[in-house]
Amino acid sequence: MENQNLKKISGIGIKILFIALIIIGLLIGLACIKGQLTERERSYKSAKWDISNSAGGTLSFKGPFIAVPYTKTWNEFVYKDGKQFTETKKESGYEFVNADYVNIDAQLDSEIRTVGIYSNPIFTGTSDVYASFNWQKPNKKDTTYDLENAIVYFSIQNSSLTNSPVFNVNNKDYETDLYFIGEKWVLGAKVPVASQKMILKTKIGIRGAEKFSYNICSKDTKLTLKSDWKSPGFTGFSYLPDKHTIDENGFNAIWNVHFGSTDIAQNIGVSFIEPVNLYQKLHRATKYGFLFIIVPFLVLFLFEIFAKITLHPVNYMLSGIACILFFLLLLALSEHIPFDVSYLTGAVTAGITVSLYISSVTKKFKLGLIMTLIFAILYAYLFLSLKSEDYALLFGAFFAFAITAFIMFITRKIDWYNLKNKQLPKKTQEA
DSSP, X not given: OHHHHHHXXXXXXXXXXXXXXXXXXHHHHHHHHHHHHHHHHHHHHHHHHHHHHHTTSSEEEEEEEEEEEEEEEEEEEEEETTEEEEEEEEEEEEEEEEOSEEEEEEEEEEEEEEETTEEEEEEEEEEEEEEEEEOOOOOOTTEEEOGGGOEEXXXXXXXXXXXXXXXXXXXXXXXXXXXXXXXXXXXXXEOOOOSSEEEEEEEEEEEEESEEEEEOXXXXXXXXXXXXXXXXXXXXXXXXXXXXXXXXXXXEEEEEEESOOSSSOOEEEEEEOOSOOHHHHHHHHHTTTTHHHHHHHHHHHHHHHHSOOOOOHHHHHHHHHHHHHHHHHHHHHHXXXXXXXXXXXXXXXXXXXXXXXXXXXXXXXXXXXXXXXXXHHHHHHHHHHHHOGGGHHHHHHHHHHHHHHHHHHHTTTXXXXXXXXGGSOHHHHHO
């Protein structure tokens, strides 16, 4: 009898070993699916960058400023051949003047652009700018200012412009051009600085993708931003809007920043967030992939114990393969149809396939129904975890504990040393 028990234990051990090897193989397969997911995400990001770059990229601008040319002249003593000479030297540059007050009213219209099966939102619109300057020419005897050739300008990429704006300064229009100031090209116009008080008005046509950002450069700044995009993001900037509204027509946000003209870089703006980050959801889904291997295998093993059936390791392997192919199916479908529909299609396909397979192998329809119920619970849990990102860890902890507790409860009376005594022939039991 002792030898027979040892043989039974040895047989169970070998089977568990085979199942463990199958699980390892399936985890390797799951890792390959994750690699495919990473590759698809890389293609998506590449396509997204191409769309964003063709639309001018992230829009970031600063200004307006006034650059006043100056020439500084001074005498310097120079010694040569033991003699002292006086040499006149000159230095040219710009005196930069910040605005006292800037009011920007921007209206942005969004549009979805696609490359192949991938898409990315871009925006186009206008920015009405009102700015006031109150500059006093410094009283420096050794410095001469060229007030007739001062340049009023904005720091903005030319790829972000959709027009050649006209600068209206003190009710007079000036044509704009690109100027090289401060080691970069800027949008500006030559404007004579004839008075201390200067009022600038202009309408700039702008475009970009992913983010609209304005860098604060005045003592007082007001930004009003309207758009039809329904998923704005206001974090990641120096200031949140003072007030904002978001509805089915888009969003409206207002910033008022005082004492913002400092040496510290500060910005305000909005990010155009995509409502559903598909690949982030898919990555989160595959993190739970091991459950779709372990839980079905535990159920099959319990079937063998309680339903008095015998399953071959090949049955475990094929069932596991169908379970992990759910994630590949989810990836393939969700790139073409909505994620929820893809998830439901993949879940029904994988769950029903494995359930019917077990029913056919065991010749017991009831076991197939139980398997269907298990998959329904498993897929429902994963779906809720994907939808409730903030509570995913909480759900996961309780779910794992619940499974462990359930298995402990239903197997509490099993004598693992005599696991198959009830299935042994009568003569064997009497020996």
